[in-house]
Amino acid sequence: MPNHDNGPPQTAPQTGARQPGRILIEALMVAAAGVAFAFLANQLSPRGLNPAINYYPGDSKASGVPPLVAAPGVASGANVPAPAPSPAALLRERLEKNGLHLIERAEVEKLIHDPRREQSLILFIDARDEDLFHAGHIPGAFEFYPYYAGKYLADVLAPCQFAEQIIIYCAGGDCEDSESAALFLRNAGVPAAKLFVYGGGMTEWEAAKLPLESGPRNSGNLRNPGP
Amino acid sequence: MKRPLLPAGLTALDAATVLARWLLGGLFIYMGCRKALHPALFLDLLREYQMVQSPPALNSIAIALPWVEIFCGLLLLAGIAVRGTALLLAGMLAVFTAVVLHRALGVQAVQAIPFCAVKFNCGCGGGPEFICAKLPENIGMFLLAVWLLAGRGRAFCALYTWPPHRAQPRPGV
Numbered sequence: 001m002p003n004h005d006n007g008p009p010q011t012a013p014q015t016g017a018r019q020p021g022r023i024l025i026e027a028l029m030v031a032a033a034g035v036a037f038a039f040l041a042n043q044l045s046p047r048g049l050n051p052a053i054n055y056y057p058g059d060s061k062a063s064g065v066p067p068l069v070a071a072p073g074v075a076s077g078a079n080v081p082a083p084a085p086s087p088a089a090l091l092r093e094r095l096e097k098n099g100l101h102l103i104e105r106a107e108v109e110k111l112i113h114d115p116r117r118e119q120s121l122i123l124f125i126d127a128r129d130e131d132l133f134h135a136g137h138i139p140g141a142f143e144f145y146p147y148y149a150g151k152y153l154a155d156v157l158a159p160c161q162f163a164e165q166i167i168i169y170c171a172g173g174d175c176e177d178s179e180s181a182a183l184f185l186r187n188a189g190v191p192a193a194k195l196f197v198y199g200g201g202m203t204e205w206e207a208a209k210l211p212l213e214s215g216p217r218n219s220g221n222l223r224n225p226g227p
Numbered sequence: 228m229k230r231p232l233l234p235a236g237l238t239a240l241d242a243a244t245v246l247a248r249w250l251l252g253g254l255f256i257y258m259g260c261r262k263a264l265h266p267a268l269f270l271d272l273l274r275e276y277q278m279v280q281s282p283p284a285l286n287s288i289a290i291a292l293p294w295v296e297i298f299c300g301l302l303l304l305a306g307i308a309v310r311g312t313a314l315l316l317a318g319m320l321a322v323f324t325a326v327v328l329h330r331a332l333g334v335q336a337v338q339a340i341p342f343c344a345v346k347f348n349c350g351c352g353g354g355p356e357f358i359c360a361k362l363p364e365n366i367g368m369f370l371l372a373v374w375l376l377a378g379r380g381r382a383f384c385a386l387y388t389w390p391p392h393r394a395q396p397r398p399g400v
Contacts, residue, residue: 022388023310023311023314023376024311024314025311026308026310026311026312026314026388026389027310027311027312027314027315027318028311029308029311029389029390030298030299030302030308030311030312030315030389031295031315033298034291034294034295034298034299034315035291035295037294037295037298038290038291038292038293038294038295038298039290039291039294041263041294041297042266042290042294045263045266047264047265047266047267048266048290049266049267049270049286049289049290050286051283051286051287051290052283052286053282053286054282055267055270055282055286056274056282129265129267129268145267147266147267147270148267
C-alpha cells in the first residue's frame with residue numbers, strides 16, 4: 001500500500017529554518033547507520049578487509065615511486081628534472097631495502113624446468129586474487145593473495161620453510177601484491193634470502209607464451225606446456 | 228470508462244520523482260556491490276589517489292564506502308529517510324566528483340593529452356571510464372539527489388521521514 005506521505009500534508013507546514021536542520025539530522029543518522037551497516041557487513045563478508053592491517057608493507061607510494069599524477073601546481077616543462085629511474089630499478093631498490101630480491105623472466109624460466117622444483121625446493125607463489133589464479137597460473141604455484149593472508153598462510157608457510165628458493169609474482173606492471181606477499185611471508189618467519197619477486201609477473205609470462213595451469217593448484221590443466 | 232494512468236492524487240511530476248528515486252537507488256546499489264565484491268581492488272584504487280596515508284584510515288574508507296552506498300540505495304528504493312539520504316548522497320557525489328576531477332587534471336598534465344582523452348579507473352564502480360563521460364554521469368546523479376532533496380515524490384515511501392515526526396494539528400482544526 002503506497003504511503004503517499006507520512007509527513008507534511010496532514011500536518012502544519014514547518015518553518016524554513018527548522019526543515020534544513022531536520023534533513024541534516026536525518027542525513028547524519030543515515031550516515032551513522034550506514035557506517036555501522038558497513039562494518040557489520042564487512043565483518044560477515046568472506047572478502048572483508050581488516051581495518052588494522054597495513055596491506056602495503058612495501059609502501060611504494062611513500063618511498064619515492066613517482067605518483068600516477070603530478071602534484072597540483074607543478075607545471076610540466078618547467079625545471080626539467082633528471083631522468084627518473086626505471087620502474088624495475090625502483091622495484092629492485094625497494095626490495096633490496098627489505099632484504100628481498102628481484103628476479104628476471106629468463107631466470108624464472110630456468111627454474112620452472114629445474115629438477116629441484118619437483119622436490120618442492122623451488123616454490124612459486126601467485127599473489128593475485130582467486131579468480132585470476134584459477135584462470136591461469138604458473139604450474140604448481142601456491143595461491144597467496146596478500147589481502148587475505150590469514151586464509152592461505154597455513155598452507156604456504158611449511159612448504160616455504162622447506163624450500164630453498166621462493167618466486168612470488170602478481171600481474172606485473174604496477175602491481176605491488178607480489179612485494180606485499182613477500183613481506184608478509186618474511187614477517188611470518190620465512191628467511192628473506194629465499195624470497196624472490198618476479199617483477200614482470202603474469203603479464204610478461206603470458207605474453208611469452210610460457211606454461212600455464214588453470215583451475216586449482218596441480219590440476220594438470222596445462223596450456224603452453226613447452227618442451 | 229477510461230482508467231486513469233496514474234493512481235489518484237499522483238501527478239506526473241510525482242511519478243517521475245519516484246522513478247528518479249528508484250533509479251538513483253538502483254545505481255548506488257549496483258556501484259556499491261561492484262566495490263563490495265572486490266574490496267581489495269577498491270582499496271588499491273583508493274590508494275592511487277594518495278589522499279590518505281594512514282593504513283587504518285584508508286582501510287576504513289575502503290570498507291565503509293561501498294556498503295554505505297548500498298545502504299543508501301536500499302533506503303531510496305524503500306523510500307526511507309529520503310531527504311536525509313539524498314542530502315548524504317549529494318554531499319558524497321560532490322566530494323567524489325571534485326576528487327575525480329582533480330586526479331583527471333593530474334593525469335592530463337602528466338600524459339599531455341586532451342582532457343576528454345583521459346581515461347582511468349576512478350574506483351567509482353564502473354571500471355575504467357573516460358572523464359568526459361564520468362563527469363556528466365556524476366553531475367546527473369547529483370541533480371537527481373538534489374531533486375529528491377527538494378521534497379517531491381513521496382509516493383511509495385515506506386517512511387519518508389526518519390524518525391517520523393509527530394503530526395501537529397493545523398491551526399484551527
